[in-house]
Amino acid sequence: MTNHWIETLTNHLSERFGEAVQPDSRPGYHGFIVKTEKLLEVFQSLRDELGFDYLSSVTGVDYYPEPFMEVVYHLYKSTGGPALVLKAQVPRDTPIVPSVVSLYPGAEFQEREAWDLLGIRFEGHHDLRRILMWEGFAGHPLRKDWREPFFEEETKPFKSRWPQGHFSRAEDRNPYRNNLSYPTGFDPEKWVPEKDELLYGGLHFAGEDSDIKTEYVVVNLGPQHPSTHGVFRMVVLLDGEKVMDLKPVMGYLHRNHEKIGERNTFLQNMPFTDRLDYICSMSNNFGYALAVEKLMGIQPPERAEYIRVMMAELTRFLNHMFSIGFLLNDLGAFFTPSLYAIEERELILDIFEEVSGSRMMCNYFRFGGVVRDVPEYVLDKIEALVYDRLPRKLDEFERYLTHNEILRSRCEGVGVLTPEQAIALSAAGPVLRASGVPYDVRRADPYSIYERLEFDVAYGIHGDIYDRYLVRIEEMRQSLRILRQVLKDIPDGPVMVGKPQFQVRVPSGEAYGRVEGPKGELGFYVVSNGKPNPWRYHVRAPSFINLTSLKSMAYGSKVADLVAILGSIDIVLGEVDR
Amino acid sequence: MSDDELNLRSYQIPEELKGAVAITTLDRIYNWSRRNSIWPMMFGLACCAIEMIATAASRYDFSRFGMEVMRPSPRQADVMIVSGTVTKKMVPQIVRLYNQMAEPRYVIAMGACASGGGPFKEGYNVVPGIDRFIPVDVYIPGCPPTPQALLNGLITLQKKIDKESLRKAHWYQKGKSEPIPIPILGPDLIDPRQIPLIQELGQPKTHDVSSAVATEGLEAQHDKSLD
Numbered sequence: 001m002t003n004h005w006i007e008t009l010t011n012h013l014s015e016r017f018g019e020a021v022q023p024d025s026r027p028g029y030h031g032f033i034v035k036t037e038k039l040l041e042v043f044q045s046l047r048d049e050l051g052f053d054y055l056s057s058v059t060g061v062d063y064y065p066e067p068f069m070e071v072v073y074h075l076y077k078s079t080g081g082p083a084l085v086l087k088a089q090v091p092r093d094t095p096i097v098p099s100v101v102s103l104y105p106g107a108e109f110q111e112r113e114a115w116d117l118l119g120i121r122f123e124g125h126h127d128l129r130r131i132l133m134w135e136g137f138a139g140h141p142l143r144k145d146w147r148e149p150f151f152e153e154e155t156k157p158f159k160s161r162w163p164q165g166h167f168s169r170a171e172d173r174n175p176y177r178n179n180l181s182y183p184t185g186f187d188p189e190k191w192v193p194e195k196d197e198l199l200y201g202g203l204h205f206a207g208e209d210s211d212i213k214t215e216y217v218v219v220n221l222g223p224q225h226p227s228t229h230g231v232f233r234m235v236v237l238l239d240g241e242k243v244m245d246l247k248p249v250m251g252y253l254h255r256n257h258e259k260i261g262e263r264n265t266f267l268q269n270m271p272f273t274d275r276l277d278y279i280c281s282m283s284n285n286f287g288y289a290l291a292v293e294k295l296m297g298i299q300p301p302e303r304a305e306y307i308r309v310m311m312a313e314l315t316r317f318l319n320h321m322f323s324i325g326f327l328l329n330d331l332g333a334f335f336t337p338s339l340y341a342i343e344e345r346e347l348i349l350d351i352f353e354e355v356s357g358s359r360m361m362c363n364y365f366r367f368g369g370v371v372r373d374v375p376e377y378v379l380d381k382i383e384a385l386v387y388d389r390l391p392r393k394l395d396e397f398e399r400y401l402t403h404n405e406i407l408r409s410r411c412e413g414v415g416v417l418t419p420e421q422a423i424a425l426s427a428a429g430p431v432l433r434a435s436g437v438p439y440d441v442r443r444a445d446p447y448s449i450y451e452r453l454e455f456d457v458a459y460g461i462h463g464d465i466y467d468r469y470l471v472r473i474e475e476m477r478q479s480l481r482i483l484r485q486v487l488k489d490i491p492d493g494p495v496m497v498g499k500p501q502f503q504v505r506v507p508s509g510e511a512y513g514r515v516e517g518p519k520g521e522l523g524f525y526v527v528s529n530g531k532p533n534p535w536r537y538h539v540r541a542p543s544f545i546n547l548t549s550l551k552s553m554a555y556g557s558k559v560a561d562l563v564a565i566l567g568s569i570d571i572v573l574g575e576v577d578r
Numbered sequence: 579m580s581d582d583e584l585n586l587r588s589y590q591i592p593e594e595l596k597g598a599v600a601i602t603t604l605d606r607i608y609n610w611s612r613r614n615s616i617w618p619m620m621f622g623l624a625c626c627a628i629e630m631i632a633t634a635a636s637r638y639d640f641s642r643f644g645m646e647v648m649r650p651s652p653r654q655a656d657v658m659i660v661s662g663t664v665t666k667k668m669v670p671q672i673v674r675l676y677n678q679m680a681e682p683r684y685v686i687a688m689g690a691c692a693s694g695g696g697p698f699k700e701g702y703n704v705v706p707g708i709d710r711f712i713p714v715d716v717y718i719p720g721c722p723p724t725p726q727a728l729l730n731g732l733i734t735l736q737k738k739i740d741k742e743s744l745r746k747a748h749w750y751q752k753g754k755s756e757p758i759p760i761p762i763l764g765p766d767l768i769d770p771r772q773i774p775l776i777q778e779l780g781q782p783k784t785h786d787v788s789s790a791v792a793t794e795g796l797e798a799q800h801d802k803s804l805d
Contacts, residue, residue: 133703134667138765141702148702149766170700175779179666179695179706180766186780188773191764223671226620226650230627231668252668253624256701263700272697278625278722342635360625360722574624 009050009084016045024087028295028509028528031085036097039088043103046075046084053423054078054439055104057512057523057540058111060118062092064144069095071120072525074512074540078423078437080444083512090120099125106426109548117142117258127202132251132577135194138183141259148259149174149181155533156263196235203237203245214239219559223252227330227563230573234550234562241558246551250544250577257578261537266292266367266504266528269537273524274361276539277575279322280315282352283517285365290447291513291524292367295506298497304369305449306490310382311352311364312515313479313486317390318348319518320430320472323570324397327469330567331410337401344393347385354378367504369496379487386483394476402473411466415553415565418463425549428542429520431569434471435463441516455482465568472570503532510536519543519570539578543571584610605743612656612682613739614644616732619655621675624662626689626722638725643732652678657735659728660714663691663698664705666767670760676712677757681749684738686731687714690721697721705767712758 013021013032020038024031034042046052052075061070073086088097099122100107111122112131119140122128129135139146150170152158160168171177182188200218222233231252237245257276261269273288274281286308293300300308325341349359355374356362364370401407417427422435432439438459442450458474460467508530514523520542527536546569553565584607585591585600602610622630633640634648649655652675664672676685687708690696695706708714715738718731744750759770768776 134763136764148700150700150706152700171706176772176775178710179699179702179704182764182766182776182780184780186765186776188762188764188768188776191762191768193762193764223668224621224650224675231623231671251703252665252671253663254665254667254703255624255663255698256703260698260701275625275697278628338631339635342632343637346632346635346637359724360628 005082012050013042017042024085026509028507030510031087033087033089036088036090039086040098040100040103042086043073043100046086047103051077051079052084055100055106055426056083056428056514056521057525057538058100058107058114059525059538059540060114060120060142061527061536062118062142062144064092067092069118069120071097071114072510073100074523074525076444078439080439082445085512095120096123097121098123099128101125104426105424106545106548109544116140119143129198129202130251132254134251135198141256142262148256149176149179154263155531156265156268199235199247199249202247203235216244221562222249228566229326229571230576232566232571232573232576234566236554236559236562238559241560243554243557243559243562246554246562248547248550250547250573253573253577255574255578257539258537262534264534265502265532266506266534267502269534270365271361271363273539274363275574276541276578277517277519277522277543277572278360279572280319280518281360281362282311282315282364283515283522285362286312286448287513287515287517287522288524289365289367289513290515291511291526292504292506294511294513295509295526295528296367296504297507298368300369301494301497302491303373303493304495304497306486307370307374307495308365309448309450309453310374310483310486310490311355311362311370313482314348314351314382316479316518317476318345319570320476321345321393323518323567324401324469324472327465327564327567327570328401328407330563331407340397344390347389351378351382351385354381366496366500368498369494371496371500373495379490382483383487386480386487390476391480394473394480398473402470407469408466410561410564411464411469411568413462413464414557414561415465415568416463417549417553421552422463422549425552426545427520427549428546429517430468430471430475431520431546431549433458434460434467436461441514441521445514447513447515453482453485465564468568506530506532506534514540517542519572519575520546539575541575541578543569544576544578547571547576605745608744609740609742613736616643616645616656616684616735616739617647617649617654618645619652619658619675619679620648620650621658622661623664623668624691626661626692629722629725629728630659630661630688633725633728638729640729640732643729643736645732652676653680655679656682657684657686657732659686659688660692660708661688663696664708665703666705666761667703667763669705669708669711669767670763672708673711673758673760677760681755682747684715684735685712686716686718686735688718688728688731689723690719693717693719711761711769 020035022033024033054076056076057074059072068089069092071088075084090097111125114120115128116130116132152160217238219236222228223231233249235247236243273284276284321341325338328337352362353359356364417435419436422432438457440457443457455478458471460471506528508528510527512525514521522542523540525538526534529535554562584602586602589601687693692708695704698704699706716731716735718727720727762768
């Protein structure tokens with residue numbers, strides 16, 4: 001079926017564009033290479049004629065020492081189906097591609113990220129500033145010839161770590177004894193830091209002209225603010241209490257996940273994925289394992305698949321619990337609801353600790369299975385939770401909240417995102433589904449054993465905060481439904497294919513593994529060149545891309561609702577900033 | 579410290595007055611009242627913040643130890659729990675928050691990242707340990723530390739407070755306490771206290787020589803310490 005699909009696509013593209021679109025013929029690679037001059041035309045045709053309306057991921061790959069970089073686009077139909085991968089190759093010294101923001105506004109932050117980290121210029125982007133680092137930072141760190149101050153070797157394991165049993169500290173090799181390096185001849189006294197002029201200058205009043213001239217106020221929320229769920233900052237332009245423009249500022253938790261990930265070996269990245277979205281480490285593991293397994297061409301054994309789904313659904317439950325608790329916190333119900341929400345989280349964490357050894361950072365998945373089996377008594381514990389405690393809790397939550405007058409009046413009709421906007425802005429997960437687009441990766445592009453499980457895709461109608469809340473509640477119910485089936489059918493057998501290995505052989509090529517994480521489509525784009533380390537390792541972080549739609553949701557609402565709108569997107573900064 | 583301990587052993591309190599009267603030293607009652615009302619700042623950086631929330635929640639409940647109220651404002655907080663990876667982009671704000679806290683103030687470096695960079699130490703945007711900028715009282719290992727470990731860290735801080743004395747407390751000494759200079763975001767993070775060093779090492783001509791000397795010196799030192 002897939003072959004047929006690709007054939008039709010190839011025919012259509014070669015008919016329309018001839019030489020400008022070529023299938024990517026490198027071994028292990030997929031998709032099409034598009035000439036940059038024709039890029040916008042091709043995108044226009046794909047979106048309007050073939051229905052590829054959802055641009056999921058935009059990223060770049062640096063193929064140094066070869067003289068080109070590549071911009072990689074992953075496109076989907078919002079009605080479901082596999083990905084269409086498009087690539088545009090640009091020379092390393094003048095990396096300029098046309099921006100696709102005019103066609104897919106959801107690419108805005110991702111293009112800024114590619115500019116920040118790889119130095120690829122997107123022509124026609126209206127606000128091409130750095131996004132994760134600050135303006136004035138020297139260099140584009142994800143380029144392969146850029147070296148961090150604590151650079152040791154290109155790839156791990158570093159030979160310097162234990163020579164004859166002696167360790168040496170990175171500080172001792174750096175002249176500043178710190179994680180610092182400056183360009184030669186740099187004089188700090190002459191340095192003028194950028195004072196966010198570009199940021200504030202980009203704010204503009206987009207409202208209608210009225211006779212009464214009011215003064216606009218710029219308010220900074222964050223990065224140290226109790227309601228921003230971490231170190232997130234919003235710059236808001238206010239007319240009275242009304243939000244007229246908004247710019248999210250992030251990068252305060254940019255921990256260089258991708259740079260470190262490209263130095264690590266494949267397996268060493270697994271514990272790092274835990275720390276992406278630190279509330280749901282299991283589903284992050286899932287996505288990464290899927291991507292690498294796709295490259296390796298292996299399939300985990302049945303029991304492992306069941307265990308994986310079990311852990312992923314437990315994670316979804318605990319994440320939604322957490323996010324609803326903190327949404328109420330943002331609405332002003334200070335702390336009590338979140339205390340209620342955390343109660344069950346602890347019980348689920350107990351199970352995670354039991355199977356993996358750690359409460360939060362589980363590091364439980366391996367390529368081709370999971371690291372160890374789930375003992376019988378833990379399955380009993382899960383059963384007790386799934387059949388009794390968790391549904392009871394859900395009913396209790398619903399009794400208190402769903403028809404609560406205050407909750408409804410604060411949430412209904414606030415932060416509305418229309419389905420067209422949601423698709424165009426590449427929103428994912430509950431945010432997309434609450435807007436009335438029943439797109440769930442588990443159904444749209446099934447992975448693991450989801451094809452044979454019975455569950456419904458929860459979706460809303462209005463696209464407001466209240467519908468997002470309802471979608472989360474319904475998803476928890478569906479998760480319990482899945483868990484019940486999994487617990488009934490889980491087979492005996494091995495949990496890992498082959499012997500456990502520290503070093504895995506990954507053939508060269510590229511793969512994009514995606515799962516429906518609790519926050520949305522979590523994708524891992526991995527490029528391997530046959531060595532023990534990934535050449536490129538990119539995370540398509542749902543909370544990062546969902547933030548693109550924050551401005552559309554917040555426009556025209558009151559500043560007090562802004563906090564609730566942010567809470568309803570459910571972001572985790574570890575994933576936003578990576 | 580229970581009420582019994584607040585009372586000095588050398589003074590016998592009649593049975594009927596126990597629990598109502600204690601005879602003690604000024605230092606002791608001062609520390610006793612402070613140690614039992616350490617208010618943390620509501621300030622989460624990364625993964626560890628989630629465990630901090632778990633510690634505040636019902637199962638571990640750190641209000642048993644007097645950390646009842648988490649304050650979002652640095653002015654009202656006694657202890658800053660640096661809970662997560664400190665990045666170069668965030669460190670100016672953290673130093674500013676620390677400067678805004680009123681004395682006596684304490685800092686807990688929660689987790690591997692805040693203590694020394696942790697798994698992200700080699701990253702280009704990561705500060706390898708918050709103690710490069712602000713003084714740290716208690717380090718808690720773990721990635722992330724379990725709630726029990728955080729509680730242990732807070733109890734360790736209480737023990738530290740017990741040992742302080744009014745006469746020696748530096749916030750009652752003469753002279754102003756100087757704020758910590760706020761780092762600047764340049765081509766890389768600039769610590770204002772390091773400007774002379776940066777100028778010296780950044781000289782185009784002497785750059786190679788001085789850095790070579792510096793690293794050689796360090797290596798020699800390092801070898802010596804290994805012997």
